[in-house]
Amino acid sequence: MNVGMVGYKFMGKAHSHAYKDVGMFFDMNADVVMKAICGRDEQGVKDAAAKFGWESYETDWRKLVARPDIDIVDINAPSDAHKEITLGAIANGKHVFCEKPLALNLADGREMLEAAEKAGVKHAVCFNYRFLPAVQLAKQIIDEGRLGDIHHYRATYLQDWLVDPNFPLAWRLKKEVAGSGAHGDLNAHCIDLARFLIGEFDRVIGHNRTFVKERPIPASTTGLSGTASEQMGEVTVDDATGFLADFKNGAMGSFIATRFATGRKNGNTFEIHGSKGTIRWDLERLNELEVYFRDDEPNEAGFRRILVTEGTHKYAGNWWPTGHIIGYEHGFVHIVYEFVQHITEGTPFAPTFLDGVRCQEVLEAVDLSIERGSWVNVSEV
Ligand code: SOE
Numbered sequence: 001m002n003v004g005m006v007g008y009k010f011m012g013k014a015h016s017h018a019y020k021d022v023g024m025f026f027d028m029n030a031d032v033v034m035k036a037i038c039g040r041d042e043q044g045v046k047d048a049a050a051k052f053g054w055e056s057y058e059t060d061w062r063k064l065v066a067r068p069d070i071d072i073v074d075i076n077a078p079s080d081a082h083k084e085i086t087l088g089a090i091a092n093g094k095h096v097f098c099e100k101p102l103a104l105n106l107a108d109g110r111e112m113l114e115a116a117e118k119a120g121v122k123h124a125v126c127f128n129y130r131f132l133p134a135v136q137l138a139k140q141i142i143d144e145g146r147l148g149d150i151h152h153y154r155a156t157y158l159q160d161w162l163v164d165p166n167f168p169l170a171w172r173l174k175k176e177v178a179g180s181g182a183h184g185d186l187n188a189h190c191i192d193l194a195r196f197l198i199g200e201f202d203r204v205i206g207h208n209r210t211f212v213k214e215r216p217i218p219a220s221t222t223g224l225s226g227t228a229s230e231q232m233g234e235v236t237v238d239d240a241t242g243f244l245a246d247f248k249n250g251a252m253g254s255f256i257a258t259r260f261a262t263g264r265k266n267g268n269t270f271e272i273h274g275s276k277g278t279i280r281w282d283l284e285r286l287n288e289l290e291v292y293f294r295d296d297e298p299n300e301a302g303f304r305r306i307l308v309t310e311g312t313h314k315y316a317g318n319w320w321p322t323g324h325i326i327g328y329e330h331g332f333v334h335i336v337y338e339f340v341q342h343i344t345e346g347t348p349f350a351p352t353f354l355d356g357v358r359c360q361e362v363l364e365a366v367d368l369s370i371e372r373g374s375w376v377n378v379s380e381v
Contacts, residue, residue, distance in 0.1 A: 001340050002035040004064045004094075006085055007076035008048035009222065011099055012037070015074055015126075016052035018332035025318045026337045029344040038064040065089040072097055072343070076126075079184070080177045083108045090115045095122040095343055097336075101188045101363065102356030104179040106381060109360040113353040124339045124349065125356035127192040129268060131334035133326070134289040136314040137306065138272075138279050139197055146293065147274030150198050153245075153253040157186035158267030161224045162211075162239055162259035168218035168226040169233045181237030183208065184363055186257035186268075191362045192351060193270060199249050200358070205375045206243030206366040210235055211260055243366045266328075278303075287325040 003019055005012065019034050037054040038061050039045035049057040058064040061081075065073055065088045073089035075082055076099040083103050089096050096116065102125050103109035116123040129135055141147060159182075161167065171177045172185060195201070213235055216228030240258035247253060261267060268283035277293040280303075292303045309325055311317035315334045319326050342349035361381050369376040 001030045001071050001343065002033045002069055003072045003074055004036045004038065004058075004067060004070035005034075005054070005074040005076065006038045006061045006064065006081070007074075007099075008037055008039045008045055008052070010224070011076035011126075012039075012048065013052065014128075014329055014332050015076055015097075015336075016048075016054070017329050018336040020053055021333050022336050022340070025333065028337070029341060032336070032340055035070055036064055036067065061085050062088060065092050065094060070094060072339075075099060078171050078177050079104055079179045083112055086112045087115055090119045090121055093119065093121065095339075096353075097124045097126065097339055098353075098356070099126045100192070100356065100359070101179060101184040102353060102360060104176075106357070106360045106364045109353070109357045113357050116353050122339070122343045122349070123353040124335070124342075125351045125353060125359075126332070126335060127189065127196075127351045127355065127359075128331035128335055129189055129193055129283065130196050130351065131315065131331045131338070132286055133313045133316040134281055134286060134306075134308040135193065135196075137289050137308050138270075138281060140314075141277075141279060141291065142197055142272070142274075146277060147272060147279065148276030150247075150249060150251040150272060150274045152271075152273040153194055153198055153247065153251050154269075154271045155190040155194060155253070155255045156261075156267055156269045157182070157190050157257040158261035158264035158269075159186065159224075159259045160262050160264055163262050165212045166216060166228055168221060168228040169215040169235065170218060170221045170224075170226055173215065173235045173237055175236040178237055180363070180367070181210070181235075181239060181241075182257040182259050183238050183241035183366065186259075187241055187243075187255055187366070188359055188363060189268060190255050190257060190270070191359045192355065193268075194245075194247075194253060194255075195355070195358060196351075197270070198251055198272065199247060201253075201362050201365075201378045202246045202248045203375050203377045204243050204245045204362060204366050205369045206241055208238040208241040208370055210237070211239045241366065241370075243369070245362075283328075286328070 245253035271280040
């Protein structure tokens with residue numbers, strides 16, 4: 001499986017690491033070959049190719065997607081580039097692995113899904129957190145009915161990299177490039193995890209805020225840091241978006257995504273209360289799952305912490321002996337493993353572009369509810 005990848009910054013590094021490691025830890029049906037990496041700045045992409053271990057580089061994605069030696073096109077460039085590159089890749093018969101959020105808006109996402117289905121290529125959206133062992137265990141516990149009927153789903157995604165008003169106006173703060181702010185970047189993950197764990201959304205109502213409306217134009221940015229110039233520009237996305245939800249199974253949900261949660265760096269959490277028990281998880285302690293079961297011995301009932309590093313825990317056994325924890329980057333290795341197996345062996349796979357579209361529907365329903373100041377049924381968007 002020869003991969004051609006567009007993007008070489010923060011996510012480019014995470015994806016490259018996944019392609020590099022996957023064959024070392026997982027038994028694959030095919031070798032994953034890092035064929036070509038693509039970016040507009042020749043020196044930048046050339047350096048990335050050498051450092052990350054790609055065989056070659058391109059400076060025009062059109063050339064990359066047309067190369068006959070590429071099977072999978074991986075897109076981790078900013079969100080405004082997802083649709084065009086995806087459609088180009090599909091037109092050339094390539095399978096596509098795309099970062100989240102799938103597209104700038106729902107209409108574009110639907111177009112991408114339709115094109116992929118029509119062409120019969122395989123497609124994936126990089127909702128990497130599904131693929132952590134503790135999240136997989138949470139899913140297993142819920143699917144086995146051990147939480148009973150689900151009453152509450154509470155999710156947060158808390159970061160603080162924008163609290164400083166002098167943090168420069170990076171691409172993630174421009175609507176035309178990113179689509180939205182904390183909502184599309186962070187709530188997208190929370191929405192996907194909620195759908196994965198407990199099922200579909202029914203209706204939503206939200207509110208949002210842009211706390212700092214102008215920021216210095218960047219002199220340079222990398223990842224989530226950067227240097228500012230003297231000139232100011234307008235922030236055109238939300239700094240924080242919160243919303244309430246009703247799920248189709250009758251559960252009540254609450255969600256908050258913010259880049260202003262002072263002191264919280266990557267607080268992606270969920271807490272799920274059911275009629276028989278509760279589970280909670282926090283990305284900042286990603287190898288642990290806390291569980292509470294009502295049918296425990298009353299004298300000993302209480303939350304207990306499972307260290308999800310046993311060989312019996314999904315993916316964990318592919319890494320280290322019991323107790324030797326894994327990290328943020330491993331979720332990317334696991335999703336790449338599943339996608340390549342899906343392409344080569346026909347094993348079932350999700351999240352596909354359909355999941356990307358479903359997520360985008362909820363994102364857009366929330367925005368519509370904010371505009372209207374009332375509940376919106378997700379089926380309306
Ligand atoms: C930055 O806010 C970011 O890198 C997101 O874009 C990712 O999707 C998330 O996993 C971590 O934070």
